[in-house]
Amino acid sequence: MREGGMGKEPMILVTGVNGQVGYELLCALQGLGRVVGLDRAALDLSNLDRVREVVRELKPSIIVNPAAYTAVDKAETDEAAARRLNAEAPAVMAEEAARCGAALIHYSTDYVFDGTKDGAYVEDDATNPQNVYGLTKLEGEQAIAASGCDYLTLRTSWVYGRRGKNFLLTMLKLGAERPELRVVADQIGAPTWSNSIATVTAHIVAQGLAAQGGDTNWWRERSGVYHFSAAGETSWYGFASAIFDIAMGEKAPKVLPIPASEYPVPAKRPANSRMSLDKLAEVFGLQMPDWSDALRLCLRA
Template sequence: MKILLTGCGGQVGYELERSLQGLGEVVAVDRARMDLSNLDQVRAVIRDVRPQLIVNPAAYTAVDKAESEPALAFRINAEAPGVMAEEARRLGAVLVHYSTDYVFPGTEPGARAETDATGPVNVYGASKLAGERAIAASGAAHLILRTSWVYGMRGRNFLLTMLRLARERDELRVVADQHGAPTWSRTVADTTATILAQARAHGSSAGFDAGWWQECGGIYHLSSQGRTTWFGFTQAIVEQAGIDCRVVPIASAEYPTPARRPQYSVLSSRRLLERFGHVPDWQEALRLCMQ
């Protein structure tokens, strides 16, 4: 099976290139070969590779910058996935795409389920939701995995930023009234591979079984178990790293940003757990990542 993997230079894409190896021939492309802002290039690469599976972790993820670049954010996060889905349907291929907790307004406590009402409060979230809808409208076999607060040991993310700042400063002031579940990029990649291996087991040498995707495809939440705040996450990072730095909780109002953030970003992964198996607790995953 030929697998087209986008965004292989990103933190999730890097992990996916490793995790997907046992499933087939992985054709990994970065932004230089497939720039999602160039829709003609997206089509051309897919038609050249002719994959049976497209895995798309590539995205516009600059949440604050998206407020001033909405057209670019929507082109990359909504229009490009729509093109991928159209091409997947034309080829009889499957599309795996990643979305975000930011599709929800985050105004109420509790973990959000896949069926809960969406309502993004920023451009980034709106662009990701538009991508989900474009994929669903295409009629292609697909899997959309919403995740949250993704981090890893490469790229640009909250973990690496806090590690750097904690080594430079005696004190970190971190928001303590936004709630979510930090999710390791390797958890996302390995869980994706587990799901695809199950799907592959129901297929043939020619590809996936369409009936399996009709029954098991759609949207799933793939987020670490448990919950914390950015303050709690930072405390755990500093403790795991053994850095002598004081972490002070602050309110979101004390750290204004161009893009509004959801106050409650916890996702319920119950549907995924019941169908596909284990997702680790966020503290367990952080410990493994930092080891």
């Protein structure tokens, strides 16, 4: 990996900094190098020529790409736009990272799996996305792996935070408006706080930069896919119940568990989104926080 930025200070390029993960990354990566954060106005991933141009102009040491098309249901009828942001733009970033010797950190999703496995998914389990969003994210994973660049693809799940559009904010809004809510109870996964994603990513970047002086193959030797969700597991019903218990207490609405079949949506979701975090711990010595602990921190911040 090359040294970039001003002098020998590494430059870290972060995309999508107005998004819930991008915003947290912009904060978490401060102090590790010259952090350049670009929002959609500065770097529209749908403009592939612009993506290429920006990377060639900045010549970063590390590209961190949380930007994506994340409207899961809308993607079912907007496949071209989802593919441009989730597959084609990351492919260009990976090509340019290989060209300038940068490392690429990219985020993917549990939706690359079909959810039929009994236990937790490991990184080399067979993928079989059941919706357009998952398919285009998988295509992005594959393009990055084929590019020849040094990369980490971090698969996360059920991302939430205090900004943007996500399940947490939707529940808080609906909970203040309705006395009773019906929430799916037969889909299992790990709600993952955007701050946790950014914080653990920053630890990985710090390790890479610390090793850079004496181990030029650090990124290459660790390149691959890693599962990056919160520890533990729950259902959407369990997640909603925990949100209301912590945030509203006795004023919380009544939450009723329902099967996914009673809440039809355009994009099919996996019933099992559990992902093993063993590889992350083995390679980097890092652990993601338990989902319930992270939720408490998020709501009490």
